[in-house]
Amino acid sequence: MTNSNEYSLQPGVWREMGLTDAEYEKIKEIIGREPNYVEVGIFAVMWSEHCSYKTSRPLLKLFPTTGSHVLQGPGENAGIVDIGDGQAVVFKIESHNHPTAIEPYQGAATGVGGILRDVFTMGARPIALLNSLRFGYLDNARTRFLFSGAVEGIAAYGNCMGVPTVGGEVYFAPGYQENPLVNAMCVGLIKHQDIKKGIATGVGNPVMVVGARTGRDGIHGATFASEELSEDSVERRPAVQVGDPFMEKLLLEACLEVIKSGHVVGIQDMGAAGLTSSSCEMASRAGTGIEMDLLRVPRREEGMTAYELMLSESQERMLVVVKPDAVVKVKAIFDKWDLEAVVVGKVTGDGMLRLTEGDKIVAEMPAKALTEEAPLYERPYSEPEDLKAVQALALASIPQPEDYNQILLQLLAAPNIASKEWVYRQYDHMVGINTVVRPGSDATVLRVKGTAKGIAITTDCNARYCYLDPYTGGMIAVAEAARNLVCSGAKPLAITNCLNFGNPEKPAIMWQFRRAVQGISEACRQLNTPVTGGNVSFYNETKDTAIYPTPVIGMVGLVEDLTRHCTQDFKNNGDIIILVGVNQEELGGSEYLRVVHAMEAAGKPPALDIALEKKVQQAVLRAIKKGLIKSAHDCSEGGLAVALAESCIAGNIGGEIALPASVWQGIRLDALLFGETQSRIIITSAANHTDQLLQDLVELAVPFTRLGTVGGTNFEINLLDPESKIINLPVAKLKNEWREAIACLMK
């Protein structure tokens, strides 16, 4: 080993790279000598929280990850579930929060680019993108800049790629003002036999770098993602990568073509920590080593050091291990797409990641030491001291409104409830011509061409609930995602999650994380939706203020027969409106408390009775499959009244709701109308199907209430007496308030 002076190490420099002294000592122990600058840089990035999951890994073991339909669980570039007929769905969600906080357009765009590569590196053609977004309130000019920039970046990347952005969610809360969240999810479709993994098997096999050239952009991106944001963070702008969706489109087509050709042994995208993570992870998974001559890596500029080449996060690159006789053929495929493909090294049998510049070795360490043997931390946790006070809510002190019409209009115009059309009209959500149910519904539904099947997709998380009670909030995120899929007629299959939290070195944050993971695990077990992968994003804090704990759930489901899918819009005059589930007096954590009573986050979130949840979901799914239901919509933010209004708005049709005494006795009217009690779905059925439907519900012992009838042009709620109209408004007015709210705020 010749340690070049060029890469000699100044004492203490590891601390600037984010390593502790103890971690540095461990590195010395592993390699049996003083590491040089390049080696420390490589260890630092691979042992960063972002790459190593050193804090979260012990807890992530709680997730259920197996199931008869799971073909690939966590640990690969993306998870895979079987959908029958030899087909499978590949999917994953990932965060790009910190880049978006300082450069929203590129930060969000490259988040989309990265998640796309995670899916097509498995050999799948991406068929859908979703984005889960969190920003501060839009009355702040910088928030509007961040929000519009992020949406534009997402649109620019996805639209150019020709992958439809079909859904997601957008929430606004003060905690995200300085630290917005952008979580991008991608779903791909694949035949079982085409699945490729990120493994470097076959000693002597050539290792190739394909796609874009390596530049000095994005160096330290992973390290930047592993620290809190501060006023100095703008200086991190060079750590934000710059996206080139056209290059990625070429890379997508070339990679799928080369994978189909049978020449590929293993392939992995260069995401966080670029060449470093892709090489050591591929070697580590296969139990092999990789040797690369860095002088052969195509680069954008002269004079790049080994350190820069290994840590660059230049986008649109892949590392490919190919069969020994296939190099020429692989190059020809990339050449067709005007892309470079260069052999930079080979697979070795000694388990080492070895980097050279020509004959000179510049770094050498065991591949597994960078991945599996990264440090693990069991960090201390304790319940936040102020939580009990926050959870206390004296309902009696909250006055009930006098004018419910006004309250409903106010809620429909609240950005967390209002139409997100301003966002999704900027996304091409139809390209690929599979979009059967467009954005704005409970879940998006895509057809699978050539079959009768459909795939339903959603992302969900009410972070305010998670702040008020992370265990229940975590469970609700999973339950609501499943409920959304069921409302579209899909059987929930599996989830991916993106766990966005504050600084885990603080015991209160660690407690939130731990409780949320426990809640998600329990709900996934109960609903039989295993976790197939995802991403953890810590350090979402600025100036000592953390975001709400935000564990976003991305869930996919299967619609077995697309002719029996379902949407939320009320359909025809005379259809009967039925509430499945039970109303409770629960106002804690509600949008109503925030909008009407200026209580940002107060009380306990609604309780979740998972047994009831399962029964409600099974009953509704069965009824949809039997063709007894014309519309289905779950009650979420804004509660019963908002859900009913949304179904009217979506259907451009009115409805008369006559609430029987059994519903409103013993419960505050504002809680009944706007409380966010879980496990409730509003369905409609044709009058001649209603008897059958209700009989089935009775047989399944699922609670329900007949609420009223679809028809007319007004949305009306009365207490079983048309004289006592609590709410009576033209649907056109509701629609206008709901539809224009965000566009108005963005003007």
Added chain:
Amino acid sequence: MMKFGVVVFPGSNCDADCLHVLKNVLGQPAEYIWHKYDSVVGFDCIVLPGGFSYGDYLRPGAIARFSPVMEAVIEFANNGGLVLGICNGFQVLLEAGLLPGAMRRNDSLQFRCHDTDLKVENTETPFTILCEPGQVLKIPVAHGDGNYYCDPATLKALNKNNQIVFRYCNQQGDVVAAANPNGSVDNIAGICNQNGNVLGMMPHPERCAEKILGNDASMILLNSVLAYWQRKVH
């Protein structure tokens, strides 16, 4: 049978959608034509699909028009061959000089993806012969640069020669500013050349040709092409 060719530029992304509709919905033979080919011999209709050819980093279509296949497409069009440019394909046709005018950024300065209503203004082109005059078709748009512009003299000529094929309108068929998604001159959504054999349109007919997607309004355009072809052959 009528043989369709769908040109694939680097960055085309509606090529597969067009091929699917032509083959599996319309039931006609259809093949991709790689942009580096220099011949389109054997095809009866050429489709330039939507997408972001060469990333649209310069003006949309400005680089694609230099692809080798475009010389062949121009020759094909000048000999009366049927050419349909959709979205980015329309932009390429403008850059290639097969249609007059130019595209600007949408007046909202944002990408727009939603359904639009189109008034069929010319029912004599091969692409619209089955339509009723003034018929309203619901066809979605998805573009950032669909703000069609031409100078007053050209607009006059387009009107005089009946080259404006589609205009954005409301559901009742009124051509009003509120129905215009991008600020295009005179609500223009699609135009043809003087002979009517070359059509460029911003909305995407391939996205509304199947009932399962909730809308098959564009089948009348596709069936028009077939009907035209049958009349021509017989």
